[in-house]
Amino acid sequence: MSHDHRLHRPELTGALARGDAAFDALVSEPPRRVPAGATLIPQGSRHDYVYKLLSGWVARVRQLPDGRTQYLMVFLPGDIFAVKSMFVVQQPDAVVALSDVVVSRIDQQRLKAAFDADPALATRCTWQITEEERRLHNWVVSLGQGSAEERIAYVLIEFSRRLAHRDAGGEGVQQYGMPLTQDQLGSVLGLTPVHVNRVLRRLREDEIVSVRNRTVSIHDLPALERLAHPLQDAPMPGEAGALTEGVA
Amino acid sequence: MSHDHRLHRPELTGALARGDAAFDALVSEPPRRVPAGATLIPQGSRHDYVYKLLSGWVARVRQLPDGRTQYLMVFLPGDIFAVKSMFVVQQPDAVVALSDVVVSRIDQQRLKAAFDADPALATRCTWQITEEERRLHNWVVSLGQGSAEERIAYVLIEFSRRLAHRDAGGEGVQQYGMPLTQDQLGSVLGLTPVHVNRVLRRLREDEIVSVRNRTVSIHDLPALERLAHPLQDAPMPGEAGALTEGVA
DNA sequence: CGTTTGGTTGATGTATGTCAATATTAGTGG
């Protein structure tokens, strides 16, 4: 968990790190291993745990009564998810493992007690939701205004940034593993899998990105960013910059 | 601020009410009156206040560099907004008044201090973000999967419910004022204003809802709910499972 | 090896966008 100092309040850095540690300290059970495709939280069920994702990819999914499916959020290692458990009885969405995954979890009641007792932990949890909200805002913009091409470019860049963030704090990574199938990508993007396929083909033919074998290879990052550009948040000063490091 | 006991944890009711009162107690300046169309928070600016909306409608808006516009959230009286100010330096989106509005506000630093000192207030703030997140999830589903008709039906019902919630706690209200222009509705829904117009005409001709004069009149609520149904969150009652099992 | 799952491609349909003109309503100042 790290954050961009142009965006986030730098005075929180310490509290966030302490909150993160406090979270880990509360974990009592050993981490759980969950295979790809498994459901961590079934949709509509009562649920009493909050999770931290240690490795692998996980997604929040909503299935409509008539079968349509929308992915609402993709979580990457370091993310805390289902913080909502502290506030709601039922999770209105399922959470599923996109790849083999390792998570640790805490009972919501224990966590809520600690939340009340430790402001740093409260800050860390609230920060996580705030961060999710930011991503959701971008998501809404993407779905509401973006063309298929823009949405795809955007999501591929977002993944790259978020992954790089953790590993290196660098600009983004040009190649990364991405367990989503084209079908799932469609459900993330609100597009048909065949349309996803066609757009990916075009991007590949134009030598911008290729997505093959669960691997994304960005060949022409500037071009990709140009495509995604209108959807970036905070069109701030110079250019869409890297997310920078934080946290010791 | 009230909540659904089928969804929210009942044990929080007290803390939420206390947190709400704590928020009000922190307000030092008299409420501010803001005229329709005014910008409360400009996009991309540094901002240091958290607000509570006392009356009127307010929205969070994102303007893309090429002019496209997406509304990200509509706030109704009772909502606390810009809680994010406690965590981020810059607001990536503008917040504008959709109607004449009255708000009270608190400096983020004072609020953050109180947040750290008073778990009930922290709970209230975090609850608000959680609630926003829930709405955003529904929003993403709506944009990603809904047809124009479904989205419109859904948004009209959501407004009705949220308004009724506050006033009566009842089911929803059949008639209410709604300051959004068709153009703005389009920016909320990710649709063209002319398409919004056409769909509204159809709904009016079918005697389901009419939107005229900044007033929404629901003539056939069951029909409207039937249209919006697939997009509702939390297929609450027992079943709804359906999503692939597979845990090991 | 056959079966499955995911990917690729074509032909065709449709919901929604675009462009553009006209009507209506809402302000505004005289």
Next chain:
DNA sequence: CCACTAATATTGACATACATCAACCAAACG
């Protein structure tokens, strides 16, 4: 209260991005 203007709403003709349907192919996999 009227005349003028600017917003907003309405409608039509036409364009297109994306969906749908339906094959076929290529890895992955037991």
